Amino acid sequence: MNEFRLAAILALLAGGVFFTFVSIVGVLRLPDVYARAHTASQTDTLGAGLVVGAVVLAYGAETEVIKAVLLLVFIFITNPTAAHAVTRAAYEEGIEPWTEGDERR
């Protein structure tokens, strides 16, 4: 494995960790369940996406690459479904979305 490839893998991993970190900060800072659902999807899109990208690079041209990409496809299908299910449940419970000027919940 040459150094360039190693550096790229590390950069992708760092990016993935960064966006996951931002997502956690967002969950802590944002005011309500709807707003938090936005940032939770960051973990799954760029967070997981970049890490899977690193995995692909690390494996090189093997069938594991296809599996990694498939993994990403399934994450991209299941993540919004879960986010939708959570927020729909909240909406049907009658929880109003937080708007500017409301108390922080």
Place this chain on the structure above:
Amino acid sequence: MADQTQDPAPGDALLVPVGESVTLRNTVANAIETAAEEGFAEAHFVTPVTWHHVGDVDRAAREAVRRLLDRVSVWADEDTPEGGPTVRTNVIGSDEYLFSPDDYAAVLAEYADEHEIERILVDPEYSPGGNVPLLRPMEVALAKRGFEVSEAPTSRPVRRSRLTRAGGALQFGLLFGVSFLFYQLLGGFSIVTGDSFDFFYELFSGSLAAGIVAGTLYTVSLSDRTRIRSLLPQFVRLVLFVPYLLYEIVKSNVVITYIILHPKLPIDPRLTRVRSAVWGGPALTTLANSITLTPGTLTVRTEGQDLYVHGLFAGAREGIAAGSLERAVRFVFYGRRTAAIPSPEERGDYEELQGPDAAPAPPDGGEEELP
């Protein structure tokens, strides 16, 4: 008015009155099929309307009808084979107040005479003017006027048996193929790279697994009438759609990251409602999931074609109102032609349910209040 004599030679057009109904999709498919089989040059899809209101109600009704006909023409184009009938859509009766099924039959008859149409195909679930027992249904009224009227065989129990017979083998084959390929993929394609034992082992176990999957799920997985012809271009366009979606995701991820890490947390979340111009389960699901996948916008609820989208900040909401994702999804499912449909904002299909321009509360769920 058409005469009562039985003319064996059919006119060169088929008239199909359409309106909101559960079997509309199948009626359209059936009408195109019938027109192609019986050699009609044109298929006219017409919606008899009655708008005697003024102002907004009127506009809403017009919009609804326009959308319905847009949808019908997209479906019809999708179904029309090479050299098939020309598809026309029309709104009729807008200058009259239609009340009974007989009134509807009258305006349909007028239209038919104008275009020298003798053959009418009706949607069994579409009954304008109501199915009041005292009044003759529209079909009967039309038949009385001397038209050759038939029902599209689309009532739901009938449709189910049609599906298992006509589309069943195709659906089974498709699902079997995809499952088999997926199985070999997970097995690292040792079916081609391994020795002869591997080949037979993978062939047997793969076929068994794919057979079980396809056998149990083929009626579930593809509920629409599957068409190989439209499936392949859809797949190609889906492949084109993915990089665009990824670009959108990266772009909005960067914006959200900035917002979250900003000390003041500059958010301005609002719930919005978009009546999306995509039709059918797979297309709506793709759109709703793409919206959710893009940080900053989140599909909270769907009601038919209405998506309740939570936008975290003004920029994200503008994206929804401009409908770029909607357009892209339409491109995937219906091709490039449909890009001409205006954005939700231009159509008046976008509204904010919270904030200064808040529209009335949604039918259920949380009551909205101004900040």
